[in-house]
Amino acid sequence: MDDASTIERDVTVKDVKITARDVQVYYGDNHAIKDVTVDILDKTVTAFIGPSGCGKSTFLRCLNRMNDTIPICRVEGNITLDGEDIYDKRVDPVQLRAKVGMVFQKPNPFPKSIYDNVAYGPRIHGLTRNRAELDAIVEKSLRRAALWDEVKDRLDAPGTGLSGGQQQRLCIARAVATSPEVLLMDEPCSALDPIATAQVEELIDELRARFAVVIVTHSMQQAARVSQRTAFFHLGSLVEYGETGQIFTNPRDPRTESYITGRIG
């Protein structure tokens, strides 16, 4: 897409975490993502916005190969993480997803204890040597997800017994426990009340110091608050991509303007 390449001119290669080139996604005959080319920057929050059905979740799932799990889904084009082709046959999708973590719209804790939900990733990837180290990761991750104080006295209780908002923060804790390099979040706050939303937004801002964060959101206010870059999708295409301030105050494409002013979507 032309806009993305012109906007990215001033960005050095070092700042780019993920590149996507000419990405197409098909569900059977449905061409859901068309020719998407974009550079996702490190240590930056990137918001994906656009009307329902435009392909935000589909494109997000390309970035950690979650679409591999959908049998009718076919991905074409090239996507790299730190310059490495993530669709290369030698890449193990499970390892990839430890580096490129994901938080979904609907909280999906495992049917395990709160502790075991968070410890799961560090355990399967062998990130700790003993129980004390694992305890420390669990506590740190729950603190970062703004959940520790609410659950520290019942770490053995089932994760599924928490409230919706708490479950979502548990899923965020689970995702950050493996110290991912990129965190993909698909409408992570849609089940949260304003207080929990504010906590998660604060967390996203902290995560940006170390990770690339990509967040899908239907809230223009949220995109404006948390992101530095915004990508506007429409009917499977990336229409416009740039600095969040510019996209919201001075969009270049009339479709972007219509969407952010509430005329389409």
Ligand SMILES: Nc1ncnc2c1ncn2[C@@H]1O[C@H](COP(=O)(O)OP(=O)(O)OP(=O)(O)O)[C@@H](O)[C@H]1O
């Ligand atoms: N698992 C799937 N199987 C078949 N088609 C799908 C699947 N997921 C998405 N699609 C189709 O791909 C297109 C893009 O959907 P997607 O869920 O990516 O949109 P979205 O922008 O995330 O929408 P929303 O804002 O409603 O979440 C739609 O036409 C949708 O029907």
Ligand SMILES: [Mg+2]
């Ligand atoms: Mg979606």
